[in-house]
Amino acid sequence: MAQVQKICLNIWGSLMDLLYPSVCDVCGESLVRSEQYLCTSCLADFPFADKDYMTSKGILDLFEESYRPKELYSLFYYNKYSPYKNLIYLVKYHSYRQLGVYLGRMLGEQLLASCQADCIIPIPLHQKKQKARGFNQALEIAKGISEILKIEVLDDVVIRTQNNVSQTGKNSAERLKNVENIFELKRPERIQGRSVLLIDDVITTGSTIGSCLRELATAGDVKFYLGCLAQTV
Template sequence: MKFSAFPVVRRLQEGVDAVLSLFFPGVCSVCGHTLVQGERFICTACLADFPFTDADFDGEQAVNERFGSGICPEALHTLFYYNRDSDYRKLIYSVKYYSNRRLGAYLGSMLAERMKGNCTADCLVPVPLHPRRERDRGFNQALEIARGMAPVLGMEICSDALVRVRDNVSQTGKSTAERHENVRNIFVLRRPERVAGRHVLLVDDVVTTGATVSSCMEALAAAGDVRFSVACLARVV
């Protein structure tokens, strides 16, 4: 699809959503209440209490905590705080596991609106799923998020630059150092020419220790002269 076609597709999609919502209003992805006309995915009350991160990009401390020992991105952009006790965590479950592709793009566009004017990257690289996992799930949630961001930021998506070669890497119960070691070399650079000399904005759903994103950066850096920023919907507190 040509990049210039994105805004048209988005407007069509919004039109279809608006018509469908008249007949199937849907429920708020956070509190579960029925949505009213004009609301999409999240009700007005939940939007009013949305746990936005403090700034449109996270400060040096948040970046150093996660990336201090390896390649350090120039900025870490996040939309909201991920707290296991909060209903807003359901947004990430929905984006990841409940086949809610449009919610991913919607939250991606919210994140991009916050970042606009404060990001000098020139292409989006969604963190790849293993091809088998992507086939089973039917989509890659990071790519859906990037699709919501691309038209707002005016950037192209390079989803073919990187491929994931190992799946089922559980990070549960591991320390930060173990998590970084655990995901080392799970990504392989497939199209170096797509990212060489560019400022890449890596996109993922949630950032915890930054191990997965670090592994992506290490693989992409082999293309030569690559700069990095990172954008994730949620930051674990």
């Protein structure tokens, strides 16, 4: 029964992708023909994140120096009271793939002037989870960024070998231990000597990202940049 529900949700999501969205994904007001996903008012008030502020919060210091990203790019600020949190919900939990691509394009515009990456890697989902959801939201975001930056997306370099790793109730050291070895580098030759922009939808504790960075770094001579729609660290 759950499987049937998922299939129905996926079909509905695909239909939503095809149809012109009729309401703003932030405020719920009706959209006019020239608007897409967000109304003009919500777009004008879009809470773009300031790159220097994000970096100054010390998130990058969470990662070991050997694989620490040079920059963190986050598209916007949000908290639980912000109507903009709907965007994260829609990208992540609904089969609303085109919104991920759209927000990826917005993030790409923010990166144009400063990001030196030459390829993009979306954080992989476990195969089972991706099958259930029907897509990887990080890949959809990566596609949007790729359109703007004109650099390739590599989605076959690393895989996730473990699913459902709960971080609830764990301190930071336990969280790091908990996600050790959940990724496996499959094609090191594709990133050796390159600059990689690693993409996730939201960065919370940073421990999963750290685990992926550590695995990717074993390819040798890799520089990293980190990108997300929003972060809550």
